[in-house]
Amino acid sequence: MPDISISNITPDKISLPLFKEKNVEVTVLRLDKIHPVISGNKWFKLRYYLEEASERNKKTIITFGGAWSNHIVATAAACQIKGLSSIGIIRGEKMEKLSPTLTQAKQLGMQLVFINREDYKEKKIPSAFNKDEYYFVDEGGYGSKGAAGAATILDYCRKEYYSHICCAAGTGTMTAGLINNSLPFQEVTSVSVLKNNFELEKNINHLLKDREKPFRVIHDYHFGGYAKCKPELIEFMNEFYMETTIPSDFVYTGKLFYAVTNLIKNNFFPVRSRLLLIHSGGLQGNASLNTGTLIF
Ligand SMILES: *Cc1c(COP(=O)(O)O)cnc(C)c1O
Numbered sequence: 001m002p003d004i005s006i007s008n009i010t011p012d013k014i015s016l017p018l019f020k021e022k023n024v025e026v027t028v029l030r031l032d033k034i035h036p037v038i039s040g041n042k043w044f045k046l047r048y049y050l051e052e053a054s055e056r057n058k059k060t061i062i063t064f065g066g067a068w069s070n071h072i073v074a075t076a077a078a079c080q081i082k083g084l085s086s087i088g089i090i091r092g093e094k095m096e097k098l099s100p101t102l103t104q105a106k107q108l109g110m111q112l113v114f115i116n117r118e119d120y121k122e123k124k125i126p127s128a129f130n131k132d133e134y135y136f137v138d139e140g141g142y143g144s145k146g147a148a149g150a151a152t153i154l155d156y157c158r159k160e161y162y163s164h165i166c167c168a169a170g171t172g173t174m175t176a177g178l179i180n181n182s183l184p185f186q187e188v189t190s191v192s193v194l195k196n197n198f199e200l201e202k203n204i205n206h207l208l209k210d211r212e213k214p215f216r217v218i219h220d221y222h223f224g225g226y227a228k229c230k231p232e233l234i235e236f237m238n239e240f241y242m243e244t245t246i247p248s249d250f251v252y253t254g255k256l257f258y259a260v261t262n263l264i265k266n267n268f269f270p271v272r273s274r275l276l277l278i279h280s281g282g283l284q285g286n287a288s289l290n291t292g293t294l295i296f
Helices: 017-022 041-055 070-082 101-108 115-122 144-156 173-180 200-207 231-244 253-265 283-288
Strands: 011-014 027-031 060-065 085-091 113-115 135-139 165-169 187-192 214-218 274-279
Touching: 011 231, 017 027, 017 253, 027 101, 041 060, 041 070, 041 135, 041 144, 041 173, 041 253, 070 101, 070 283, 085 101, 101 113, 101 283, 135 274, 144 173, 165 173, 165 253, 173 187, 173 200, 173 214, 187 253, 200 214, 231 253, 253 274
Parallel strands: 027 274, 060 085, 060 135, 085 113, 165 187, 165 274, 187 214
Antiparallel strands: 011 027
């Protein structure tokens, strides 16, 4: 397992005819390039949790997720790199065949524990795992340490150059971190990848240092819901790749790039806006698509 390569991050300016026509500048911050597995925002969200675990001398990290969770596989990989053990509490009964995500997490040394959906909802974990020696990280890395880690994403670009920061949101942890580390004149726009997750604004707010800071959550680009996908989205991702050579994933960044392109089309951003789009990684999630679906 290679180490994390923060120095691989680049701000890639992309020029499409639409952006020129609308007089907006678009730059993609390539967090997807830091690592093949812990790509993107997951490393940033995990960094302070792992730091605290080692300060407290905990050798095992326990976290939660579903069968397709980027957070689960990222935690497994990060723990392997840091020499920690990891346990994943997985929502639902064990499947005949593990998902590519869980297969990879297991290969990275994570112990997988399956619990039924009701227990999962209440975070009722088997008593054997309820011990002091474990360090617990919430589902998706949600929490103030996760947000504090995500806030540091903006330290890897010239943040003052941009007028708008756009990202995809699951739990909203990264969004909150970006808002916390944005400048007063900047606006964060967050694209929810879940359907009708109207708790999101509240969950983001909960992690904000300055509750007065305005931000926008867009709920119109979920394409049917979490990890749901439509041919239109795949077509867009392939086209976007051909035009920019930037790959995206169908769960998060594909929806983000689609949404931002559409918002630009609809004059959502004022002319001369300088947009920073966070490429939060997640590319390994495309492994669950049939081969040949994507051209990259
Ligand atoms: C997990 C993930 C997100 C969502 O981050 P949250 O902090 O949960 O909102 C966005 N993009 C990618 C690629 C992810 O894996």
